[in-house]
Amino acid sequence: MHLPLNKLQRHPIYIIAEIGGNFTTFDEAKALVNAAAECHVNAVKLQTFRAKTVASKTAIFDMENTGVVSQYDLFRKYEIDENLHQRVFSYIQEKGLDWFSTPSHESDVELLDRLGVGAFKIGSDDAVNIPFLRFVARRGKPIVLATGMCTLEEVRQSISAILGEGNHRLILLHAVTSYPTHPDDVNLGAMKSMIEEFNLPVGYSDHTVGTTACVAAAALGAAVLEKHFTVDKQADGPDHMLSANPAEMKILVDQIRMVERMLGNGIKMPAASEAKTRVNNRKSIVAARDLEAGQVIEAVDLAIKRPGYGIPPKYFDQLVGRTVGRRLLQDDIVAWENLR
Numbered sequence: 001m002h003l004p005l006n007k008l009q010r011h012p013i014y015i016i017a018e019i020g021g022n023f024t025t026f027d028e029a030k031a032l033v034n035a036a037a038e039c040h041v042n043a044v045k046l047q048t049f050r051a052k053t054v055a056s057k058t059a060i061f062d063m064e065n066t067g068v069v070s071q072y073d074l075f076r077k078y079e080i081d082e083n084l085h086q087r088v089f090s091y092i093q094e095k096g097l098d099w100f101s102t103p104s105h106e107s108d109v110e111l112l113d114r115l116g117v118g119a120f121k122i123g124s125d126d127a128v129n130i131p132f133l134r135f136v137a138r139r140g141k142p143i144v145l146a147t148g149m150c151t152l153e154e155v156r157q158s159i160s161a162i163l164g165e166g167n168h169r170l171i172l173l174h175a176v177t178s179y180p181t182h183p184d185d186v187n188l189g190a191m192k193s194m195i196e197e198f199n200l201p202v203g204y205s206d207h208t209v210g211t212t213a214c215v216a217a218a219a220l221g222a223a224v225l226e227k228h229f230t231v232d233k234q235a236d237g238p239d240h241m242l243s244a245n246p247a248e249m250k251i252l253v254d255q256i257r258m259v260e261r262m263l264g265n266g267i268k269m270p271a272a273s274e275a276k277t278r279v280n281n282r283k284s285i286v287a288a289r290d291l292e293a294g295q296v297i298e299a300v301d302l303a304i305k306r307p308g309y310g311i312p313p314k315y316f317d318q319l320v321g322r323t324v325g326r327r328l329l330q331d332d333i334v335a336w337e338n339l340r
Helices: 026-038 071-078 082-094 106-114 130-137 152-164 188-197 212-219 246-263 272-280 313-319
Strands: 014-018 043-048 060-063 067-070 098-103 120-122 143-146 170-175 202-206 224-228 284-287 302-305
Touching: 014 246, 026 043, 026 082, 026 246, 043 082, 043 106, 060 071, 067 071, 082 098, 082 106, 098 106, 098 120, 106 130, 120 130, 130 143, 130 152, 143 152, 152 170, 152 188, 170 188, 170 224, 188 202, 188 212, 202 212, 212 224, 212 246, 224 246, 284 313, 302 313
Parallel strands: 014 043, 014 224, 043 098, 120 143, 143 170, 170 202, 202 224
Antiparallel strands: 060 067, 284 302
């Protein structure tokens, strides 16, 4: 896998198409993977869970995308078995993309390990599940930790638990566990706070409708971007409405790659394209009127005008009191060799 585990590695941004929960058959998964590959994402991610180990029968969802429903019943509807995991993972690999998943229980981790998964994503629901974090960390594989619903201190404690097991291959994701997330709740500044606070790469897991939040996160320094993905936003299932369809994902990937180009290397210096304009569009000191040889220069004798290949304006005061070495006409560029 090519996860950006070095915190200094900002480009290229690693883009994940999340298809977990958006399929129940191999044919549905295959269509999603084909579409994701055409969008040039880096990875396709699944969700690995069993209803009986992820939720009690008393747990409910009460969210905009689900209404009030039984969590157990909804998870039961979308859980997939080991054979389907293997077939989907193999197909993703055939398409030349990275693949991994989000386990929700120790048995899910063991299943994914048997299938040779290269990394684990920890969902926001387990972000403060310290025993589980330690269990996953001991596998020694990269961990992508979503931090929805967390305070900064809770993130710090979770990081400590993972690092305490000797696993330093960790990426954080800012996330908001609202489905869909509305603009006023996105709070990308929290992603910036984690970038500044922790010595780790940080990205963003998006649950908004549209692509704007991901593009903004890229501009703010996200190392990883995760977006739910579907081929039909009207399909049955809670995540389709907030997922990007192929047209949106293609736009998202193209925009992010453009943002990467625009971010550049961060060194403040003239662009190569500014070589001519640096000369033509800057200003120099010129004669404000005709000046005769031997004339002592006064401030009123000088002006600052384009182009910029003469004496820079910062030397204006140093020219006052100098003597003209040869006759200068109005608008002639003043050169050091023409003074004495």
